[in-house]
Amino acid sequence: MSEAVFYLTTPIYYVNDVPHLGHAYCTVASDIVCRYRRLQGRDVHFLTGTDEHGEKILRTAQEKGMSPKEWTDEIVPRWLEVWDALDITNDDFIRTTEERHEKPVQTFVQALYDKDEIYLGTYRGLYCVGCEAFKTEDDLVDGRCPLHPNRDIEHLEEDNYFFRLSKYAEPLIERYTSNERALMPEGRRNEIVGKLRQGLDDLSISRVSFDWGIPIPWDEKHVIYVWIDALQNYTTAVGYGQDPEMFDRVWPANVHMIGKDILWFHSVIWPAMLMALDLPLPETIFATGFLQIGGEKMSKSTLTGISPHDLISTFGSDGYRYYFMRDISFGQDGEFSWEGMVSRYNADLANDFGNLVSRVSTMVKRYLNGTLPAPPRGDEVTEAERGLRAAFENAMDDVEASFDAISPTQAAKAAFTFVRKANSYVEEVAPWSLAKDESNRRRLEVVLYELTEALRLMSLMLSPFIPRAAQELWTRLGQEGEVASHTFEAARWGGLAEGTKIVTGEPLFPRIEEE
RNA sequence: GGCAGGGUGGAGCAGUCUGGUAGCUCGCCGGGCUCAUAACCCGGAGGUCGCGGGUUCAAAUCCCGCCCCUGCAACCA
Numbered sequence: 001m002s003e004a005v006f007y008l009t010t011p012i013y014y015v016n017d018v019p020h021l022g023h024a025y026c027t028v029a030s031d032i033v034c035r036y037r038r039l040q041g042r043d044v045h046f047l048t049g050t051d052e053h054g055e056k057i058l059r060t061a062q063e064k065g066m067s068p069k070e071w072t073d074e075i076v077p078r079w080l081e082v083w084d085a086l087d088i089t090n091d092d093f094i095r096t097t098e099e100r101h102e103k104p105v106q107t108f109v110q111a112l113y114d115k116d117e118i119y120l121g122t123y124r125g126l127y128c129v130g131c132e133a134f135k136t137e138d139d140l141v142d143g144r145c146p147l148h149p150n151r152d153i154e155h156l157e158e159d160n161y162f163f164r165l166s167k168y169a170e171p172l173i174e175r176y177t178s179n180e181r182a183l184m185p186e187g188r189r190n191e192i193v194g195k196l197r198q199g200l201d202d203l204s205i206s207r208v209s210f211d212w213g214i215p216i217p218w219d220e221k222h223v224i225y226v227w228i229d230a231l232q233n234y235t236t237a238v239g240y241g242q243d244p245e246m247f248d249r250v251w252p253a254n255v256h257m258i259g260k261d262i263l264w265f266h267s268v269i270w271p272a273m274l275m276a277l278d279l280p281l282p283e284t285i286f287a288t289g290f291l292q293i294g295g296e297k298m299s300k301s302t303l304t305g306i307s308p309h310d311l312i313s314t315f316g317s318d319g320y321r322y323y324f325m326r327d328i329s330f331g332q333d334g335e336f337s338w339e340g341m342v343s344r345y346n347a348d349l350a351n352d353f354g355n356l357v358s359r360v361s362t363m364v365k366r367y368l369n370g371t372l373p374a375p376p377r378g379d380e381v382t383e384a385e386r387g388l389r390a391a392f393e394n395a396m397d398d399v400e401a402s403f404d405a406i407s408p409t410q411a412a413k414a415a416f417t418f419v420r421k422a423n424s425y426v427e428e429v430a431p432w433s434l435a436k437d438e439s440n441r442r443r444l445e446v447v448l449y450e451l452t453e454a455l456r457l458m459s460l461m462l463s464p465f466i467p468r469a470a471q472e473l474w475t476r477l478g479q480e481g482e483v484a485s486h487t488f489e490a491a492r493w494g495g496l497a498e499g500t501k502i503v504t505g506e507p508l509f510p511r512i513e514e515e
Numbered sequence: 516g517g518c519a520g521g522g523u524g525g526a527g528c529a530g531u532c533u534g535g536u537a538g539c540u541c542g543c544c545g546g547g548c549u550c551a552u553a554a555c556c557c558g559g560a561g562g563u564c565g566c567g568g569g570u571u572c573a574a575a576u577c578c579c580g581c582c583c584c585u586g587c588a589a590c591c592a
Contacts, residue, residue, distance in 0.1 A: 011592065022592035226590060259592035333520060343541060351554055359551035427556040507552045
C-alpha cells in the first residue's frame with residue numbers, strides 16, 4: 001500500500017485581473033508545503049486554477065469589447081506565467097470554464113436538489129438598473145449606487161434557488177469546536193465559531209439576471225451563482241461525477257489553503273454542501289493573513305499594483321519564495337518591504353548559506369583536489385562533529401513539526417539554525433589551519449567530508465524553499481538527477497560516497513547592494 | 516459605531532493559550548579568523564514588554580478600563 005495521497009489546493013483565483021503579491025503569497029506557501037510532503041514520500045496532488053464565471057468578469061469583458069471566454073482566455077496565460085516564474089509545482093490547473101468542471105457541477109447541484117437541499121424561493125434585494133445588478137446595503141453610498149448615483153435604487157424581487165444552509169450551523173459548530181485542525185489558525189477558527197453561533201440563513205445560489213455561468217440543469221434560465229460553481233473545483237478536478245476511482249483515492253483534501261477574505265465560504269458554505277451530500281470534509285482549511293506594503297521604496301505602491309515579476313527580477317524565484325515564507329509569520333497579517341527583502345536575502349541566503357557553500361567547496365577543491373575522502377570512522381568523530389550532526393537532527397525534527405503545524409515560517413527558521421551551526425563549525429575546526437601541517441591530513445579530510453555532507457543535507461532540507469539553488473548545489477556536490485526526486489530517506493548522515501567530485505561555481509546568491 | 520489583528524531594546528519580529536531569570540534576525544560597539552559573496556565566528560551595549568488599575572508570593576503572560584496603529588465590513592490571496 002503506497003502512502004496516502006496528500007491533496008492540497010489553493011483558491012482558484014478570480015481572473016478579473018493579473019496576479020499580484022497576495023495571490024502569489026498563498027500559492028508559494030502551498031507549493032512549499034507540497035514540496036516538503038513530496039520529500040517525505042507522500043503522493044502529493046497539488047491543485048490550483050482560475051475562477052472564470054460571474055458578473056464581474058462578464059462586465060470586465062464587456063468593457064474590453066470581448067466575450068467573457070475571450071477575456072479569460074487572454075488573461076489566464078498571465079497567471080500561468082507567474083506560477084512558472086515562481087517554480088510552482090502544481091499537478092493540475094483547473095479553469096471553471098472547462099467542461100470537466102461544468103458538467104460535474106451540474107451533477108452536484110442536481111444531487112442537492114434531489115435530496116431536497118435546494119428549493120425555489122424569492123430573493124428580495126436592492127437593485128440598480130444602471131448596473132443591472134443586485135446590490136447590498138454596503139455597496140451603496142448614501143443609499144445610491146456609486147456607479148449610477150443619479151438613478152434610484154429599486155427594491156426588486158427575483159426567483160432564486162436556495163440551499164438549506166441554515167440547518168448546518170450546529171454540525172459546523174460541533175466540527176470546529178471538536179477538531180482543532182479542521183480550521184486554522186486558531187484565531188480564525190474562533191472567529192468562525194462565533195459567527196456560526198449567531199445562526200445561518202439559507203443561501204441564494206442561482207441568478208436569472210445574467211447568463212455567464214453554469215445553467216441549473218432542471219431550470220436553465222438560472223445560472224449557478226459563485227459558491228457552488230467555484231468551490232466545486234476542489235472536487236471536480238479530482239474526478240467528482242466523472243471518475244469515481246480517482247475521486248475516492250484523492251478526496252478529501254488534506255489542506256485548502258486560502259486567504260482570510262474567503263474564509264467564510266470555505267469554512268461554512270463549502271463544508272455544509274459536502275455534508276448535505278454525505279461527502280467527506282477537508283481535513284484542514286488554512287487561512288493566510290494579508291500583506292501590507294511597508295518601507296520607503298515601495299510605499300507609494302498598492303499591493304495590487306506590484307507584480308511578482310517586479311521582485312523576481314531582482315531576488316529570483318528562490319529569493320522571493322524564501323523571503324515571504326521567512327519574514328512574514330504564516331497565518332498572520334504581515335508587512336512586505338523592499339528593504340526587508342534585501343536585508344533578509346543578504347543575511348540568510350547570500351551571507352549565511354551561499355557563502356557557506358562557497359567557502360566549503362573552495363576548501364574541498366583547494367585542499368582535497370575536489371575529491372571527497374572516505375567518510376569518518378566512528379573513532380574519528382569528535383565532539384565538534386557530534387555537535388554539527390545533532391544540529392542537523394534537531395533542525396530536521398523542528399522542520400517536520402513546523403510543517404505539521406503548517407508553519408513554513410517556523411520551518412525556514414529551523415532549517416537555518418543548521419546553516420548557522422555549520423558556519424560556526426567551520427570556525428571551530430579551522431580547516432585552513434589543519435591544511436598547513438601534513439600530519440593533520442586525515443583530520444582535514446574528516447572535517448571537509450562532514451561539511452560537504454552538511455551541504456548535501458541542506459540541499460535536501462532547503463529545497464522546498466529555494467528549489468533552484470538546492471538543485472544547483474546538489475549538482476555541484478556530484479549528485480545525480482534532481483534533488484526534488486529524492487525523499488528524506490536520503491537525509492541520513494554519511495550519504496556521500498568516497499571519491500565524489502565536488503565542483504565550485506558562481507555564488508548561489510550574489511549579494512544585493514542597495515543603490 | 517461594529518468585527519479582527521497588533522502596540523516587546525534603533526528597525527523588524529517570537530514569546531502571551533499552559534504566569535516564575537525577556538528570546539531571535541538586522542543594525543551598532545569591541546575582538547577573532549583569513550577558507551569564503553567586505554562574507555564568517557566570538558563577546559558586548561541597549562528594553563518601565565502602549566497607559567492605568569486589579570488578581571497573585573510572582574504578570575509581557577490572567578482580569579477590568581483607556582489610548583494608539585492596521586485591516587475588514589460576505590465574493591481581490
